[in-house]
Amino acid sequence: MSLYRDWRPKSFADLVGQEAVVRTLTSAISSGKLAHAYLFSGPRGSGKTSAAKILARCIDCVNGPTPTPDNTCENCVAMLSGTALDVLEIDAASNRGIDEIRALRDAVKFAPSSMRMKVYIIDEAHMLTKEGANAFLKTLEEPPPHAVFILATTEPEKLPLTILSRCQRYAFRRIAIPVMIERMREIAAAEKIAIDDSALSAIAYRADGGLRDALTMLEQAAAFADGKIDAATVELAFGASGRTYARGLLDRAIARDPAGVLKTIDEASDAGTDMQVLIRGMIAEFRNLLVARIDPELLARDLAPADAQAAVGRSKELTQAQIVRALRLLAEALSTVRSSGNPRLELETTLLRFTLAAEDPTLDAIAARVSVLEQGAPPPPAAPAKAAPAKAEAPPPRAQAAVEPVATNGPVTIQKVRSAWQSIRTRVEGERQSLRTQLSRAVPEAIEGNALVIKLPNAVLAETLKDNAKMIEDAIAEVLGTPLRARFKVEASAKNAVAAPPEDPDALLSYINERMT
């Protein structure tokens, strides 16, 4: 008996990762509002069949209908052992024709033999033939009062709309990585399987949202390992996932190190890594970086916390346009590989093109380079950006390659501030992206004593920046090495002056908005 069958959740409380579904179902059952047809849809291993089995027990438990079946009464025991006459689990993939549905339709009419209701669990419902599904329609619409249908499918879009509209639909979600890790930890502890955290997360990633996959792998890893299961055991048991190599490659690519890229690919190839898997792995990594740039919180579902943090760190080294370019190049490589090519060659040339962007004449590469200049982010190899945050006396860690270097001592002049303004902006925007528009319109005007006067075209912008003055002051102190207070001044003539439209796209947008209202 395999783990995933042993550990099929026996109550809604054990069904992990589907809080919304569980909440709705339990409150429907406790308020006595049972529907006559349910459709559970969602990816594999997300708990559809398990939920259907639990729901059947909720309905037919001796103490039912109850959201918490006792699993000990005779009805529950019969259902758990699969011998209940009134709960029928039907495999629609092999009983898919009109004749099978006709037989079902004829049988539904009869009252249950011993339990309260007859429950039909129709698994893989998307495989019903067109005729079969249509023959089922009338029964599904108005079944006898003693019948409940639960349809489960991974592909609801394949079912006819007429079936969908007769069922109450519940969408099951992929199981999030952290939830999956927790559940495996629980089961491993109960089954006395020794496993460490790195192995748990390695399995969780491979499972790709399916808890059944995860448990199958856990079981096999346990059979395979001598002692404690660690990440290396998992790699050995299920082949290298290429994640380690993908991470290494990513770091080399970010560091603009073409020789390192080639070396890593060579190592991966020696270790027998499937290059196509590696290309996919790289796509996944760059995708994570993109998500990290847009909204780091979204990563929590897909990555373990430590990995999410690493992704956020890496994402700061690249601009969005660079990441998008990498994704496009890799997607191209993948399609070339599919049609004919040599995966290793494609991966190498793709990453060479990415790392040597400075030499790439295509529009794409140029756009990516422009984005770097706009952001004022440094080309990484020059200055390792991961340096610890500067203390008061430390030199600025983000010396900008694009602008003239900023001296760390000597009096601060307005020229110095202006030339360093881009990196101050980048720093503040790194902390709070929403300030981008305001900053793009701010101009450092003068130094007055120990204060920096910053000019803004209107009072609204000035107000917002004033609220964040502390952050801006910190950024100035860090970049220039000298603390300055920030004072904001509204440009008096801004209302009347017909200023030329700003160049920065964000500023341009707010410029247009201002004039429209």
Next chain:
Amino acid sequence: MLFEVVGAEGPKRFFGRLTKETIAHAYLFTGPPGVGKKTFARRLAQSLLCEAPKEHVLGYDGTCTSCKLIGKEETRHPDLLESVGALKIGEADEPMAFHEADAITSRDLVRQLSLQSYSGGFRIFVLGDIDFASPAAANALLKFFEEPPPRVVLLLTTATPSRLLSTIRSRLVEVRFPSLRQSEVIEILREKGYDQKKAQLGAALSQGSATRALAALSDDEEQLRDQVADWFFEVVKGATPEEGWASRETLDEGLEIVKTLMRDWIVLRSEGVAAGSALAVDYEPKLKKLPKIDAASAIGALTKIGEAQRLAGTNVSPALVSEFVRMSLPTP
């Protein structure tokens, strides 16, 4: 105990630890084509059926009745059923005689799976290239994959697991087969009767696949390689080659050869990148004599070759595509 499979370290170790009690009911072998998935499945089946007593499942003695029934190419063992390629669902009432039907169907399988073993041991089903099964056929096996009868082992292989139904994949234990190492490809080629020099060349061109190595050593392919390489070296010398190589049949492969040579040129001779060794080992000395190349023109050429590869998939004349590549290669 014998187990005549070259390479596949991971899978060997994996199955080496399993016993007849801990073996799961269904495995999916994945990995690039030509790395020995089907061979491994056949030998694993032989191990499971072999009558010699042993602790772990891997290994067979090769002399028992069971082993004799399982040949190198064709099997006559009644408890081993092999089927490769497009699996169909089949007619509901079509009778099937074991080892006699020309195409095994899903319904046959479902029926066969519930039968008792002839020799009292396992019943083993090897389904090669399962990704070619029709969706209906694959779905019909789903419930079986989830809760199979006892003493049945299914060994499925595929080079493109992403084409499988995810519902099937999640019910199987996936075992990844790595690409073959060069030394392993050489070993396989030597067994097939190639001399050391040929075997080395084949291994270098194999990309870790024995099937590919054999194809690369075929006369047709070798001829094309030489032709394209001559053309390439002419072009980068600045000369106009008299003879083209491009035709509808050779275009994809030819472009890949050009791309490989270009890649090797960068790896061997460019400023700042130079690292690693050539993929086209047979041309390494010639590549080393090429002039130094700067990153800009190298990347430019690679980009253009990539574009040509996409063009090759459309209805553009092969001669034009090769001309396009000729113009984008760096010349002195």
